[in-house]
Amino acid sequence: MLKNLNILKSLTILYAEDDLIIQESISRILKIFFKEVFVANDGNEAIKIFRNNQIDILILDYVMPNLNGYETSKIIRKTNKKIPIIITSAYTDKEKLLNAIELNLIKYIEKPILREDLVKVFDTIIKYMDENNLLQVKLDENLYYSFINKKITKNKKEITLTKNEVIFIELLLNTPNQLVSKNIIEHNIFKGHVDENTLRNMVYRIRKKLDLDIIYTIKNLGYSISIK
Template identity: 45%
Template sequence: MKKLTDRLKYLNILYAEDDDVVRKNTAKIFDLLCNKVFQADNGKDALQLFKTEQIHIVILDYSMPVLDGAKVAKEIRKIDKTVPIFITSSHTEKEKLLSVIGLNLVSYLEKPIDYNALMDSLKKSVTILEENSRITLPLCEGVTYNYLNKSLLIDDRVEPLSKNEVAFLELLIQKKGSIVSNEEIEDTIFAKLTDLNTLRNMVYRLRKKIGTENNIILTIKDIGYRLEIQ
């Protein structure tokens, strides 16, 4: 349980439920467990929140105004194939269960939600995030990047990263194996990069933290950088 709570405290949850009492009471549990809870009382707002916020786990009521939970889940799956999603409902009619087959859901929970069943679904969600390298990503032997606390784990030592180092590394991870131009790095990380030495110095510090013997951040002369990891 401690490992689960240690993971959850960094995660953001999207919770969509049109019953105000149920949503507010359940959100109190999430507030105690997670980093942030984004609430919606209809499917349209839930989908918009998913598109604009950093969401790690999605919890959708099946019956909601505008868009029901199944339709929201289908739209989310077009955007993100692996984010953990589970659906809640006051009923368990076969047609409802059949309509969500193929959406790769974590679970389907009947309301009122049992606390143990909820925790089990959250545990499964964390496992899915881990299996899809959405919590940690091995960069090279002995060095792992933690997406949640934005740090490097080097053997058993935690190495903190600056805001710009995090943005730079995550940009390279997102496009690993491809060249990321200096211009794109400037647009993504720096409001205005007047001197390339600022970028070079940041890269030098990051390489030193990763270990200079681990040549995974490659300089493409006069163009940009590329990350080479398995």
């Protein structure tokens, strides 16, 4: 199990919890295992973070102000059917559990949450992601991207990517076949506005490495990646 958990070091997680004491406690644990931890205080904030960052896994509290965990999950499932979602709650309300079934959740964790509970869930997440090809995505015939080693494999040969190229590709893969705005790309890669040619040249280099026309430019708006 410990060897498997090392995979999490290459993944990001979004944790939404309105109780600040619980939020701080669980966040400290998550930061031990994950590459990056995004924290939200309610469902609306969680949706905003999800849409503006590359997120691999979500842990959402059921009872939150503005937008609860169930409603947040429903919105996310409209654009991403497979991303692992875990719901936490202090209650064992059967109706809530029944509602959550349709959302294809990984787990429903009852509070208080122990470190041991999280470790077990992490192992389940890794197995789920592996079985659903979320650790490696098929871009085209004989062309794959690995979320673990951050490389593209083409005809069984590895293609190395730069750090910025990895961020760009994973942003597009977070919502495949949909527009990712230039503002979001610039924020995640360059931490702010950048010269148009800098972004355009990076995309050109990626396309050349892929030797495949699956990254599309939406003029003046951003980019999308086509995944069948």
